[in-house]
Amino acid sequence: MPLLKLNHGTFSPAVEEPLEEVSLADWLDNPQAHAGATALVIANDEDLSVVRCDVHAFSVIILEFPRFGDGRAYTQARLLRERFGYEGEIRARGDVLRDQIFFMARCGIDGFETAHADAASANEALQEFSFAYQRAADSRGAVTDEPIWRRRLSRVKAA
Amino acid sequence: MYRYDEFDATMVAERATQFRGQVARRLSGELSEDEFKPLRLMNGLYLQLHAYMLRVAIPYGTFTSRQMRMLAHVARKYDKGYGHFTTRQNIQYNWPALVDVPDILDDLASVEMHAIQTSGNCIRNVTSDQYAGAAADEVEDPRPYAEMIRQWSTFHPEFSFLPRKFKIAVTASDNDRAATRVHDIGLRLYKNDAGETGFEVIVGGGLGRTPYIGHTIREFLPKEHLLSYLEAILRVYNTQGRRDNLYKARIKILVNTEGAERFGELVEAEWEAIKGGEIDLPAEEMARIDAYFAPPPFEALSVDSAALDQSRQDNDEFAQWLRVNTVPHKIPGYAIVNISLKPIGGIPGDISDEQMEAVADIAERYSFDEIRATHEQNLTLAHVKKDDLFAVWQALKAADLATANASLASDIIACPGLDYCNLANTRSIPIAQRISERMGDLEKQEDLGELKIKISGCINACGHHHVGHIGILGVDKKGEEFYQITLGGSAAEDASLGEIVGRGLSSGDVVDAVETLVGFYRDNRQDKERFLDTYRRLGAEPFKEALYAAA
Numbered sequence: 210m211p212l213l214k215l216n217h218g219t220f221s222p223a224v225e226e227p228l229e230e231v232s233l234a235d236w237l238d239n240p241q242a243h244a245g246a247t248a249l250v251i252a253n254d255e256d257l258s259v260v261r262c263d264v265h266a267f268s269v270i271i272l273e274f275p276r277f278g279d280g281r282a283y284t285q286a287r288l289l290r291e292r293f294g295y296e297g298e299i300r301a302r303g304d305v306l307r308d309q310i311f312f313m314a315r316c317g318i319d320g321f322e323t324a325h326a327d328a329a330s331a332n333e334a335l336q337e338f339s340f341a342y343q344r345a346a347d348s349r350g351a352v353t354d355e356p357i358w359r360r361r362l363s364r365v366k367a368a
Numbered sequence: 369m370y371r372y373d374e375f376d377a378t379m380v381a382e383r384a385t386q387f388r389g390q391v392a393r394r395l396s397g398e399l400s401e402d403e404f405k406p407l408r409l410m411n412g413l414y415l416q417l418h419a420y421m422l423r424v425a426i427p428y429g430t431f432t433s434r435q436m437r438m439l440a441h442v443a444r445k446y447d448k449g450y451g452h453f454t455t456r457q458n459i460q461y462n463w464p465a466l467v468d469v470p471d472i473l474d475d476l477a478s479v480e481m482h483a484i485q486t487s488g489n490c491i492r493n494v495t496s497d498q499y500a501g502a503a504a505d506e507v508e509d510p511r512p513y514a515e516m517i518r519q520w521s522t523f524h525p526e527f528s529f530l531p532r533k534f535k536i537a538v539t540a541s542d543n544d545r546a547a548t549r550v551h552d553i554g555l556r557l558y559k560n561d562a563g564e565t566g567f568e569v570i571v572g573g574g575l576g577r578t579p580y581i582g583h584t585i586r587e588f589l590p591k592e593h594l595l596s597y598l599e600a601i602l603r604v605y606n607t608q609g610r611r612d613n614l615y616k617a618r619i620k621i622l623v624n625t626e627g628a629e630r631f632g633e634l635v636e637a638e639w640e641a642i643k644g645g646e647i648d649l650p651a652e653e654m655a656r657i658d659a660y661f662a663p664p665p666f667e668a669l670s671v672d673s674a675a676l677d678q679s680r681q682d683n684d685e686f687a688q689w690l691r692v693n694t695v696p697h698k699i700p701g702y703a704i705v706n707i708s709l710k711p712i713g714g715i716p717g718d719i720s721d722e723q724m725e726a727v728a729d730i731a732e733r734y735s736f737d738e739i740r741a742t743h744e745q746n747l748t749l750a751h752v753k754k755d756d757l758f759a760v761w762q763a764l765k766a767a768d769l770a771t772a773n774a775s776l777a778s779d780i781i782a783c784p785g786l787d788y789c790n791l792a793n794t795r796s797i798p799i800a801q802r803i804s805e806r807m808g809d810l811e812k813q814e815d816l817g818e819l820k821i822k823i824s825g826c827i828n829a830c831g832h833h834h835v836g837h838i839g840i841l842g843v844d845k846k847g848e849e850f851y852q853i854t855l856g857g858s859a860a861e862d863a864s865l866g867e868i869v870g871r872g873l874s875s876g877d878v879v880d881a882v883e884t885l886v887g888f889y890r891d892n893r894q895d896k897e898r899f900l901d902t903y904r905r906l907g908a909e910p911f912k913e914a915l916y917a918a919a
């Protein structure tokens with residue numbers, strides 16, 4: 210599956226060495242058996258409201274979108290970024306469509322396994338909106354910097 | 369009312385451009401209908417029985433004359449000369465062509481309107497009290513909070529693919545005109561004993577095939593924490609709501625499976641973790657939004673109007689309309705005017721482009737340029753001087769908009785049903801029309817008092833039949849249309865779900881049945897009892913007996 214990576218607000222195609230993947234369930238079951246794992250695969254029904262493992266030990270965390278309409282992993286991505294402070298790559302896998310990339314990026318996802326978009330169309334999708342009303346987890350991907358209400362406040366202060 | 373700044377305007381314009389691109393990709397064949405469907409559904413565009421239907425958002429039901437004129441223009445230019453107000457304070461067009469939709473959205477954007485989040489499994493257009501800012505019984509205007517929710521929920525990146533659609537309603541009055549107890553989240557703003565204002569948070573109400581009255585999960589939420597608390601509720605729902613069964617995916621099912629207490633604990637725990645973050649608006653931004661809803665420049669008037677008293681004496685028809693369709697205003701010398709979109713024998717909620725223009729003119733001249741859409745498919749002019757009421761009535765009458773039936777038997781809510789909707793079992797509109805004709809005489813209706821009749825063409829309950837004093841549900845029995853009657857529902861502060869009374873009736877019998885039930889009420893009511901009160905006092909049995917003895 211082609212892979213796109215988001216860096217400083219821009220998508221580019223990426224080729225990489227295969228990762229050694231382990232599911233959260235397997236890893237919790239027997240971490241020693243997966244000592245060499247580099248990527249953690251988290252099913253989208255896993256409850257991430259409590260930390261159950263050291264996510265920082267993995268360079269990539271893979272979240273699943275079995276159907277585009279199944280939006281649980283959006284929350285998981287935000288929790289990884291905002292609650293656990295995870296700084297590695299968060300990669301979306303599954304039904305990853307051009308018209309969802311903007312939302313995914315805003316939730317802190319910066320790796321995209323998709324055959325539905327190339328770097329050009331993904332960049333286009335990212336540029337469709339200049340602002341966002343709410344704070345999310347997108348500062349790292351540089352999708353938007355400040356929510357609209359904050360821009361309004363700084364504008365008032367500047368005036 | 370709220371006005372867009374450059375940020376709001378940019379968001380809406382960019383959305384219109386984005387959708388233009390999506391339509392172009394569909395028309396060129398780059399996107400199949402299957403791939404296009406989720407995209408159009410993010411923007412209020414449905415494929416119905418005969419054509420596309422476009423649903424345009426009217427956030428919390430408040431709009432201006434200029435916006436109404438644009439709605440008229442859209443009806444004229446792109447549709448068959450009319451629009452249809454819905455139970456979500458929105459307007460729908462039933463006949464737009466796909467190629468025209470991008471132009472319609474550009475036209476709407478030019479007056480700060482759009483179709484964002486009027487469909488899809490996201491947070492839908494937020495609704496509120498149609499009397500906001502005018503009602504004598506409100507603690508404050510609820511619309512600033514509705515506007516904060518609008519902004520927070522617009523293109524929310526985490527909550528655009530929820531298990532199912534999500535509806536939020538806000539009221540600031542003990543008389544609940546926003547049906548908060550039958551919404552995914554209902555918010556009731558009130559003053560606590562310490563004199564602070566905050567929200568009662570009600571979760572998990574809803575109609576559809578498994579109706580529930582919502583549960584209060586927090587008695588008092590300080591208002592500055594509104595958005596973070598909503599985010600916590602939505603986050604719990606997004607991760608834990610069911611996704612394996614379309615019919616079990618609404619938050620009401622989660623709340624009722626977990627139990628309201630447990631669900632509330634999950635929300636509180638999540639809220640503890642996020643509430644210090646940058647979700648809630650700082651006081652300056654709340655004040656900025658508040659300022660848009662400052663009261664219009666009311667004149668200092670006396671409570672009574674001599675001109676009004678005179679016209680009332682001179683004209684019985686006007687006097688009747690005055691009694692039925694106007695409501696006291698919080699400012700002396702003003703009144704709230706309800707414009708019925710339920711002419712006798714008409715289609716509930718329908719309005720022609722000419723009528724839209726007429727309402728726009730009247731609102732501009734007599735009601736500070738402001739119009740409200742109600743969840744009962746009518747319109748409201750919130751701030752009319754008593755001195756002007758006669759002129760307003762005459763102007764409405766000239767536009768065929770002066771039916772004196774607000775909240776009476778012919779003020780019927782009906783879903784589009786089989787005339788438009790591809791999920792329907794039965795027709796709804798013709799039943800509404802025939803009941804309306806049968807109940808016809810307005811004086812008799814006035815004598816009957818408040819009576820809420822609500823009709824749905826299938827179990828999805830878009831016509832809110834569960835909360836009708838008399839509810840009518842269309843069911844399909846071996847290819848034949850049948851109607852099931854429920855009694856005793858209410859969407860107001862005394863919310864309750866109607867009870868089914870016996871076997872289904874044919875479309876011929878259902879109108880007789882309504883007449884029988886109403887007759888039984890009339891013969892048995894005490895004092896000033898409404899239909900609902902008599903039903904609650906006597907219970908279902910005698911009504912059933914009356915119904916089936918007659919049949």
Ligand code: SF4
Pocket residue numbers: 783784785786789790791792793794796824825826827828829830831
């Ligand atoms: S209640 Fe049923 S028939 Fe009526 S609009 Fe909703 S889905 Fe269609």
